[in-house]
Amino acid sequence: MSKDTIATVLERRSVRKYNPAHVPTEDLTIILEAGRQAPSAHNGQPWHFVAVRDPEVKKALGIACNNQIWIPHADVVIAGVGLPRLSERWFAIDVTIALQNMVLAATGLGYGTCWIGAFDEAKAKQVLGIPEELRLVALTAIGIAAERPAAKPRKPFAEIFSLDRFGAAIDLERRAVRTVR
Amino acid sequence: MSKDTIATVLERRSVRKYNPAHVPTEDLTIILEAGRQAPSAHNGQPWHFVAVRDPEVKKALGIACNNQIWIPHADVVIAGVGLPRLSERWFAIDVTIALQNMVLAATGLGYGTCWIGAFDEAKAKQVLGIPEELRLVALTAIGIAAERPAAKPRKPFAEIFSLDRFGAAIDLERRAVRTVR
Numbered sequence: 527m528s529k530d531t532i533a534t535v536l537e538r539r540s541v542r543k544y545n546p547a548h549v550p551t552e553d554l555t556i557i558l559e560a561g562r563q564a565p566s567a568h569n570g571q572p573w574h575f576v577a578v579r580d581p582e583v584k585k586a587l588g589i590a591c592n593n594q595i596w597i598p599h600a601d602v603v604i605a606g607v608g609l610p611r612l613s614e615r616w617f618a619i620d621v622t623i624a625l626q627n628m629v630l631a632a633t634g635l636g637y638g639t640c641w642i643g644a645f646d647e648a649k650a651k652q653v654l655g656i657p658e659e660l661r662l663v664a665l666t667a668i669g670i671a672a673e674r675p676a677a678k679p680r681k682p683f684a685e686i687f688s689l690d691r692f693g694a695a696i697d698l699e700r701r702a703v704r705t706v707r
Numbered sequence: 708m709s710k711d712t713i714a715t716v717l718e719r720r721s722v723r724k725y726n727p728a729h730v731p732t733e734d735l736t737i738i739l740e741a742g743r744q745a746p747s748a749h750n751g752q753p754w755h756f757v758a759v760r761d762p763e764v765k766k767a768l769g770i771a772c773n774n775q776i777w778i779p780h781a782d783v784v785i786a787g788v789g790l791p792r793l794s795e796r797w798f799a800i801d802v803t804i805a806l807q808n809m810v811l812a813a814t815g816l817g818y819g820t821c822w823i824g825a826f827d828e829a830k831a832k833q834v835l836g837i838p839e840e841l842r843l844v845a846l847t848a849i850g851i852a853a854e855r856p857a858a859k860p861r862k863p864f865a866e867i868f869s870l871d872r873f874g875a876a877i878d879l880e881r882r883a884v885r886t887v888r
Contacts, residue, residue: 527714528711528712530708530709530711530712531709531711531712531811531812532815532816533708534712535812535815536741536744538744551880555879555880555881558864560717562868563716563717563719574867574869575867575869576868576870577868577869579871580871615824618799618800619824619844622804623807623822626803626807627716630808631712634712634713634716641748641804643800644748655872655873663800664800677744680744683739683743685755686755686756687743688755689760690757690835691764692835692837693836696758698739699733703740
């Protein structure tokens with residue numbers, strides 16, 4: 527049905543070139559459901575998601591996202607909206623978890639995705655008609671990938687992982703990672 | 708190797724009861740690698756992760772997390788630390804994406820996990836020796852599940868999804884979701 531979870535996580539890339547073909551509604555439904563089922567603090571679900579498919583709205587959204595002209599080429603752009611009234615402290619984290627569920631579900635189904643963090647919140651909210659009291663946390667593009675970017679370099683294990691206390695070296699089976707890639 | 712991505716996303720539950728068995732280091736390595744490969748704004752990777760396995764440290768951490776006494780029973784607790792100096796605007800979102808990658812990798816490998824959002828940041832940072840200028844964003848427990856909680860209720864599709872503009876109804880293939888569950 528969809529790819530192996532570990533392969534999905536390790537093979538995901540940020541895709542900014544898309545074919546014009548559509549994501550079938552059936553697949554989009556599964557992708558959205560992946561977000562709906564995300565965990566949230568006290569199950570507050572302080573979120574709303576706008577799935578943008580209209581070419582004109584996508585174009586205006588791309589302009590509101592610092593003129594990223596590739597954005598309208600993705601079949602769907604999902605805007606992750608937070609409801610601060612429900613969870614002032616956690617809405618941004620909860621929306622992010624749900625969006626990453628969607629990104630990985632889409633990747634598992636074979637689509638390309640790209641997180642979009644650069645945007646003018648006021649302009650993007652206006653384009654999408656998002657009420658004043660809500661927040662736009664982040665967006666992701668989803669579509670049929672027309673490129674397979676190389677993996678970007680990552681910081682080494684020793685720099686970003688500690689055992690038990692910050693800065694204490696962790697002894698890991700690096701072999702394990704080579705096996706799964 | 709690991710479960711189907713969609714199944715992983717939809718079958719994940721917040722597990723708070725664990726068996727004392729250990730997560731093999733080889734699997735822990737894969738789980739951490741899943742976080743290391745997460746996307747981040749401008750590939751800034753504004754993160755560090757402390758994998759806590761020492762029983763005494765886990766116990767102190769559980770106390771710092773609002774006395775959640777179940778926490779030390781999980782074999783590993785991963786603390787997601789943000790580096791604001793690298794990315795003031797995005798560190799919390801980037802750490803969250805990486806932690807959700809780890810949660811889903813662990814779920815895909817058959818482990819139980821639970822996001823931990825309730826904690827006293829100052830106390831938890833002290834327990835883990837996290838430098839003053841860094842931020843503790845969130846934590847997750849990982850271990851051998853000793854329970855299979857029922858799915859918590861979720862808000863209906865119509866309440867949390869719009870098409871093109873906030874509040875506009877989206878017509879989805881609900882059948883698709885029933886098929887995959």
